[in-house]
Amino acid sequence: MILVLLTHDRGALDESSLQGLTYARRLGEEIHAVSVGAEIAELGEYGVVVQHVVEHEALDDYSPSAWGEALAQLIVLHSPTAVMSTGTERGNEVMAHVGAITGLPMVANCVAIETSGDVWQISRTRWGGSLLEDATLDAPIKLVTITEHAHEAVPAETPSEARVETFTPELSEADLVTKVVDRVVTADGVTLATAPVVVSGGRGVGSPEGFAPLEELAELLGGVVGCSRVVTNNGWRPHSDQVGQTGTVIAPELYVACGISGAIQHWVGMMASKTILAINTDAEAPMVTKADYAIVGDLGPVVPAIVEEIKNRRGI
Numbered sequence: 001m002i003l004v005l006l007t008h009d010r011g012a013l014d015e016s017s018l019q020g021l022t023y024a025r026r027l028g029e030e031i032h033a034v035s036v037g038a039e040i041a042e043l044g045e046y047g048v049v050v051q052h053v054v055e056h057e058a059l060d061d062y063s064p065s066a067w068g069e070a071l072a073q074l075i076v077l078h079s080p081t082a083v084m085s086t087g088t089e090r091g092n093e094v095m096a097h098v099g100a101i102t103g104l105p106m107v108a109n110c111v112a113i114e115t116s117g118d119v120w121q122i123s124r125t126r127w128g129g130s131l132l133e134d135a136t137l138d139a140p141i142k143l144v145t146i147t148e149h150a151h152e153a154v155p156a157e158t159p160s161e162a163r164v165e166t167f168t169p170e171l172s173e174a175d176l177v178t179k180v181v182d183r184v185v186t187a188d189g190v191t192l193a194t195a196p197v198v199v200s201g202g203r204g205v206g207s208p209e210g211f212a213p214l215e216e217l218a219e220l221l222g223g224v225v226g227c228s229r230v231v232t233n234n235g236w237r238p239h240s241d242q243v244g245q246t247g248t249v250i251a252p253e254l255y256v257a258c259g260i261s262g263a264i265q266h267w268v269g270m271m272a273s274k275t276i277l278a279i280n281t282d283a284e285a286p287m288v289t290k291a292d293y294a295i296v297g298d299l300g301p302v303v304p305a306i307v308e309e310i311k312n313r314r315g316i
């Protein structure tokens with residue numbers, strides 16, 4: 001039997017969880033899903049035989065350590081062959097907790113798994129998808145996550161009943177050290193992850209105040225401001241604005257990279273953008289050479305000039 005962790009936000013299923021369920025079915029074992037703090041409907045369509053709904057008064061919102069502890073207790077109860085999740089931020093985070101609690105090795109972001117022996121042969125993505133690694137997994141219970149979007153979510157040929165079983169874990173204060181304490185929603189509901197336009201700034205912006213023209217440009221284009229890790233490290237912008245491997249992975253219609261060199265860890269977070277415009281003083285910067293369009297120049301005068309031109313054309 002394979003336990004598949006579903007990730008959701010207050011009951012709204014992360015659709016990529018269905019990719020994990022689809023991949024788990026390929027391994028030819030009975031599929032049990034685990035949903036913490038919420039029951040998810042219609043899982044039978046994806047071949048789920050049992051849905052373990054984890055209930056606890058402290059689990060009304062996301063808590064990676066408590067979700068991990070609950071899964072670890074389900075492992076003891078049911079002795080699955082493997083525990084899987086899709087390699088989303090939450091999937092990888094919770095599974096890493098499961099690994100730490102159980103002492104089992106956890107392999108993240110797998111794209112292919114060969115299970116024909118006790119030792120699994122695995123191919124997995126590293127460095128934000130920029131390279132593939134071959135790995136072996138030798139453990140009594142396998143903990144793996146499946147790379148997000150590497151496999152399509154496909155309903156099972158024969159749907160199942162998806163019996164619901166509730167489970168109440170024993171949780172201590174220590175299990176709840178990481179939990180959601182606040183949620184900030186922007187006035188118009190546009191987030192970095194969903195905005196059609198992202199105007200992003202890097203070290204070349206020079207200061208927190210230097211972001212004001214980028215804010216103005218983003219607003220004119222109906223987008224939001226993003227940034228590189230140098231910017232968050234310097235404390236110029238919050239981490240929630242960071243684009244990249246250790247920030248948010250985005251795919252907007254337009255990405256404007258102002259004073260960002262295009263290091264691989266940044267690139268993998270925005271390379272799926274439909275159109276990329278680089279503004280940079282260095283014509284050889286990777287962001288400039290890879291972009292669809294580039295302005296080689298100082299963003300200080302260039303960004304306000306773009307803002308001015310848009311305003312002129314719109315008669316603002």
Ligand SMILES: Cc1cc2nc3c(=O)[nH]c(=O)nc-3n(C[C@H](O)[C@H](O)[C@H](O)COP(=O)(O)OP(=O)(O)OC[C@H]3O[C@@H](n4cnc5c(N)ncnc54)[C@H](O)[C@@H]3O)c2cc1C
Pocket residue numbers: 201202203204205227228229230231242243244245246247248258259260261262263264265266269279280281282285297298299300
């Ligand atoms: C494990 C790991 C994870 C990481 N994760 C991330 C991540 O998620 N996101 C991320 O961004 N980085 C990440 N990094 C850091 C990454 O390697 C780079 O250091 C970082 O992206 C560089 O940021 P930057 O482009 O702003 O700065 P720099 O590389 O210093 O580039 C600044 C650019 O600005 C240009 N410039 C300077 N002045 C001007 C001006 N006046 N006008 C126009 N252009 C100008 C320069 O020519 C240069 O190209 C990670 C690194 C590691 C090791």
